[in-house]
Amino acid sequence: MLPELFFGYFAAVIILLSVIVITRRNPVHSVMWMLLLFFHIAGLYLFLNAEFIAAIQVIVYAGAILVLFLFVLLLLNLREELKVKRFVGAWPAGLFITTAILVIVLGAVKSFVPGPAGKYSIEFIKQETHTKALGKLLYTDYLFPFEIASLVLLVAIIGAIVLAKRKTRSK
């Protein structure tokens, strides 16, 4: 009973907070609500016995990325932003489609049969410790995807520089 309650609380609050984040008029308020949202997601990770990911979630998302968001927002002219309408006119259609998807997903989930459990059980992780198990996997079995991920980050940096830093109409 307790796990269900715990999960139910976090899931419900996450949905509620997401709605609050997108409906706030002031972007700074949105970011603040998002901070709370990220903490709840970290809570969900804790609940799944993924302490390392929970810590990373707090440090990277709540700590670093949101602070950057705030910096950018403070550089913008928020007075203009406050007058802009939050949603486009077609939002009822969007709401309808999302509700339909939700109903379909809820209907399908009933027949879900979990696949076979892998070797990374909670006991195994407890014995190995999180960082060690994760690091080992990333640098052995998942070495290839790990390298591709590094390229994705590189392209993101190049892209940011090309789009934001390059002088326009040079030459």
Place this chain on the structure above:
Amino acid sequence: MTNLTGFIMPDLGPVMPEIVMTCLALLILLSELVIKRKETIAFFSIVSVAIVTYLLAGSTGTTFNGMFIADGYSLFFKLIFMLNVILTVLISVKYIVIEKVNFGEYYSLILFSTLGMMLMASAGDLITLYLGLELMALSTYVLAGFLRHDIKSNEAAMKYFLLGSFASAFLLYGISMIYGLTGTTDLHAISSYISQKGLSGNPVLTLSMIMFAVAFSFKIAAVPFHMWAPDVYEGAPTSVTAFMSVGPKAAGFAVLGRVFLTAFGAARIEWTGILIPIAILTMAVGNIAAISQTNIKRMLAYSSIAHAGYILLGIIAGTSEGMASVLNYLFIYAFMNIGAFAVVIMLRSEGFKGDNISDYEGLAKTHPLAAALMLVFMFSLTGIPPTAGFMGKFYLFMSAVSAGYTWLAVTAVIFSAISAYFYLRIVMYMYMKEPKTAVQLSASPGIALALAITVIAVLLIGVFPSKVISVARIAAGF
């Protein structure tokens, strides 16, 4: 303990072309510091692609525990990607000077995007597939917004980025469902688990296949996930549009074919039920919406949507013959579509946009050669013999008929007849109207070479189609 992890260095042979491609793309990125003439960088990127193509032939096999598969199927797709880069670079050299965005990063981003496509074609694992897709997409988003001072280009990049991230979210949702259901992300393991446990028909599996179909439909611009295409194709630099209309689309089909035929092979009845409506809608909306366009880039965007619909027929057929006709068509499509875009690019000159369909009025009088080339590409896109487009469509529709989807093939032929209206309208404008404005052509050796390659290929494959389709048949036998 000597070896802490029991890690054995995987065989790097099959992945060698990708490794070399990465190194060369990084070199080209750095070379901009020392090389001031951008044409030299363009030349180097073509040389790098040639080196990678040379390496492709000798690199086959599976490595990284099945995460990377280099087989005939991926090889054929990679050849299309290489071709795409060469033709795009050739048509870009002069164009990006005219647009005043002559930066070296342009070429390295094209190479990185192609690297992402290569990884997608070779992905044997959903994680590799996803990361390859992101690498491809991220580079293309930046390329779409390369004209920083142009508001339409900004809009294109923004729309492409937002909707692309949305599609990625769907893909990840689908992957997470499959992982929960089967406990693995390996495509072959998923396939054997599904047939072992008799999971086909399970609603969660079907739902996850829908999620995959949504994400891949976005990449190939299939209806109803095509909304981004016209705006992005119109706003992006024309050379990038040419690149996007072939590369990411082919890569989308590569993963669509591999995932649906390999991993979901046992659940074929379900996914054909998902793909058939998408294919019909795509052909209908693409061809009908193209009729009312006044901007040639938008028209070609709708045309590329319609072509995605035709190609889906080969996937729906589900046979190796169907897959062979998909490969064959994508190969032909690369030539005819980039050829058409090369003509569009030629009309762009200093202070003249040249992307309205009315700009083509009387082109045959002022520039007969350019008009004749456009005529060939328009005929090929319509599917009129003796051009390659006809043979491509012929094999696609034949594969659908022999798989028992005669009615679908008939529908496709009807829509393809509708498409004649807007393709031949350009021909009519060029040959039967008087020129209104004096259109200046901005030709360059690069574009001339690209046009020569594409027009020769379109005519040659149209007359002697057996060579390409027989290679495609060998490649599709996975």
